[in-house]
Amino acid sequence: MVDSIPIGEKNDQPSNGSMDFPVGPSIIEKLHQKGFLSDKARDSAVQKIGSSLQWWHWTGHLLLFLGTALILAGIVFFFAFNWAKLGPFFKFILVEAGILGCMAGVFLIGSHKIVGKILLLCAALLVGVFLAVFGQVYQTGADAFELFTGWALLITGWVAVSSFAALWVMWLTIVNTALILYFAQVLIPNEIAHENTLFILLSVINTAALVFSHMGRSRKWEWLESTWYRRLILSSILTYLSIPSIHFILEPEIQYLLPLIIMILFLTGSFSYYRFYAKDLPSLTLVILTLCILILFALAKLIFPHTQEIGLLIYGFSVIVVFGSASYWIRETSRKMKTVTGGGKNDDEN
C-alpha cells in the first residue's frame, strides 16, 4: 500500500455547502480583517493551507525549470562561441553525447518523475540541434521545413510515451512551424495551394490536439489536468481561423468564405462545449473575445465607408456596446456557474 502526503492542488470537484470551496491566503486574510479570526487563528490557518510541502513542490519545480533553462542556455552560448573552431566530428560527438546523457538520465530516474520528463524534453530539443548541425556540416541544402518535419517525426515516439504536456506543446509547435514553412517555401510560391488551406490545416491539427487533451482530462489523466496548454492551443486555433475570416469581412473574396464558415462552426461548437459541458470560463472568454473582434471588424466595414467624422463617434460607442455586452454576459454566466456548482472563487477568477 502506498501512503501519500497530499500537497496543494486545485480542487475542481463540485461542492455542496457555502464553505466547501478551496481556500487561499486572501480569504484567510479577509476573515482576519473582518474580525472572525484572531491573530493566532489566522497564523494557524495560513500554516495549515500553506504547508511547507506545497512550497517544496512548487519551489522544487521552479528551481528545476530555471536551472535546466540556464544550463541549456549556457550550452547554446558555448556552441555559438566555439562553432567555427570545432571540427565536424567533435560537433556531432557533443550533441550526441548530450542526447545519450539525457536519455541515460531518463532511463535511470524514470520518465514518470519530473526530472526524467525535463531530461526527455532536453533530449528532444537536442535532436533539433543535431539536425541543424547535420544540415550545416554536410551542406545538404535542405529547406527549413524539412528540418522541422524531420525533427517532429524523430521525437514523436518520445512525445507519445512522455505523458508530459510541455513536451506535447513543443512537438505541436514544431509541427505547426513545419507546415507553415512548407506552405511558405514550396506550395504558395509555386501556386500549388492557397494560404487559406494552410490556416484550415493548422486549425484541424490543433483542434485534434485540443480534443485529445479534453478527452484525456475527462478520463482524469493526471498530466493533462493543467489548463495553460489547452488555452494556448485554443488561442492558436482562434488566431488561425480569424486571419482569413477578417480578410473575408473586409474584402469578400470567395476563397476566404470556407475559413469563415469553419470559424463559425468552431465558435459555435467551442461555445457550446465550454458553456454547457466543460464550464470553463476563461476559455469561453477567449471564444467571446474572438467573436467581439469579428463583430467589430464587420461594424467597421459597415460604418466607415458611409460616414465621415460621426462614424468615429458611432464606432466608439459600438465598441462599448460590444465589449460591454460580452462582459455582462460572461459575468452573468459566471454567477450561474457558481450557483449550479455551489463553488466559490478559484484561481482563474483571482
Place this chain on the structure above:
Amino acid sequence: MMKIKPARRLTVKEVVDHLRVNDLISDKNVEDITGYTRGLRTETSSPWYIKILHALGAWISAVFFIAFIFESKIITNDTTQLIVFGIALIAAGVMINFKSKESIFLGQFALALSTAGHVLVLMGVSDWSKHEITVIFGASIVLCLILYPLYNNFLHRFLSCFLVLGLAVIFVLSELKGSLWVHLLVLVEAVGLGLVMKKRPYSDYWAPVFYALILGIPLQLFPSVFSFHDMNITWWPSNVILIAALLGLYLGKIRGNKETIIVVLLASAVLGVLSSPGLLASIGLLVIGYHLQKSPLVSAGLVLFPFYIFFFYNKMDMRLDIKSGILAATGLVLLALRFYLGRIYRSKGVQS
C-alpha cells in the same frame, strides 16, 4: 513507500474544522464565517479576464472618441482647449461612474471618457510645458491623487497608478540622471509594496496600488537590460535592495519552514549577484503570485523571467565562452539547491 503526490486544496470548512479542534475559534465565529462565505459565493467582483475585456473596450473606444474630437474640430491643438476639454471628460467619467452602480455599459463608457480625458490633459500639459517630462509626470501624479478616492473603480485606479509608475522611471532616467535616483525609486517602491502587503494586504481600496507596484517594478527595470539615453548605470544597489525585499517577503509573509527559506534566499542571492534586478523582481512576482494564488501574477513572472535572463546575458560585454560558463554555473547552483532541499524532505520521510 511514501511519495509526494498532487492532491486537492483544502476547503474553508476543513480549515475552520482544524481551528475548532484546536480551540482557536468560537461557534459564533463559525456562524459569522459561514454567513460571510455564503456572500462570497454570490458576490459580483469580476475575474481578471473580465477586467481585461473592460480595459480593452475602454481603450479602443477612447481612441475613437479622441479621433472624433479632432476630426470634427470640436477642439484644436490649442493647449487650453486640450486641458479644459480633457478635465471635462474626466469629470463626466467620474459622474457617470458614480451613477453606474452595476451597469457594465455605463461603467465602460465612464472609463472610456476618463481615459480619453487623461490623454487630452497630458497632451495639453506636454504642449504647454514644451514636452517637459517633469511637468507631465507631475500632472499624472496630481490626476492620480485626485481621482483615486473619487473614481471608485479597480481598473481606473490601477491604470492611473500604473501610468504614474511608468512616467516615474522615464522622469528619473531623463531628468534626474545618475544611478542614485534610479535605486532610490526602486527602494521607495519596494518599501511601498511592503507597506501595502503588511498593513492592508487584501483591502479592496489598496489592491490597485498593490497590483500596480507588483507589476510595475519588474517592468520599470527594463533599462537594466537595455541601454537608455547612453546612461551608464551600475545596478548592484538595486540588486541589494531587491534581495532585502525578497528576504522580508520570505520571513514576513511566506513564513515557510527554515530550510525552504534558506534555499530560496540562496537561490535569489546567486541570481541577484550574477544577474539583473529585473530578474529578482520577476522572482518576487512569481513568489508573491504563488503565495496569493494569483495565476496572472505567476504567469507574468514566468514571461518576464526568461526575458530578463535572455537580454541580460545578451547585453553582457564579455566573450561568449565566459557567458556560457556563468549561465551554466548559475544553472548548476540552482539544481544543487534543489537537490539540497530534496534531501531535507527525504530525510523527513518524503520522496519525490
